[in-house]
Amino acid sequence: MSAIRIADLTKRYGEIAANDGISFEVGRGEIFGYLGPNGAGKTTTIRLLLGLIKPTSGTAELLGADIRDRRALTAAKADLGYLPDTLGFEERLTGREALDYFARMRGDDRRDELLDLFEPPLEKRIETYSAGNRRMLGIVQAFMHDPAVAILDEPTAGLDPLKQDRMHAFLEAERDAGKTIFFSSHVLSEVQRVCDRVGIIREGELVALEEIDDLLERGGKEVRVQLAEPVDEAAFITPEMIDVEAVDNTVRFTYTGEAAALLAHLVRFEIDDVGIGDPQLDDIFKHYYGDDGATED
């Protein structure tokens, strides 16, 4: 049984199809990244999966429970951790009081271990928390009852790089222990780092569903070459270079071929400096799904 199974799921708001016939599965023991620009429909899928909103058509299963079957879904959710995009904590409670509240509902076997790792303040009222500390408290809340499946909506938004790293390492350890992680993001680099597989959603439609390695291979490399002297563009540019921009002696492009072939090509020129990096989600969207898929930030 898959941890999550989504079948032709559609949610309409008037003219807008926030989710339009989405189908995919997330296996047990997998970290699945759900990627898309702002407004693509990621939160809508998550809210449907949790039974917080009803589908217009199609359905989904969470741990075998049909989301339209309220009783079955409630039972399945006992084994679910959920980190919402906006954390709906009772603002006047302290962090400790909020965790106590969730502990009474679902248990908190792993509370201490998670507090050691993520360190949200516990004695202050939540209304005084920074965005990062809210997120840390949310992470402790989502995992402290040791759920089999965690659904995380932009889990690292607002975290400093050190805490982001800690979160990524934690998710990998959870996956290695057999847990299933579904998380949404618009940041390719983090999905690239931790996910096994990715689904890309754009304007309500699933436009790609693949292994992260395959996606990055198709995304090409971002390359910047600083030439020692001007060269003939026709000699320098190959068919594998796309979106080429040349300013003075610096040429930037996306390289869609093999790295070895690029290096073999470059050694024929007098070069001062080279930078090769991974593509950003925006670029992958631009190259493979059209310009209007670019993210806003």
Ligand SMILES: Nc1ncnc2c1ncn2[C@@H]1O[C@H](COP(=O)(O)OP(=O)(O)OP(=O)(O)O)[C@@H](O)[C@H]1O
């Ligand atoms: N309750 C609602 N009423 C009307 N339209 C809605 C509602 N909820 C979402 N939408 C619309 O559905 C589309 C998808 O929104 P959704 O919040 O799922 O996107 P998202 O991918 O999670 O974006 P973000 O990364 O900005 O959170 C958007 O066009 C949004 O305006």
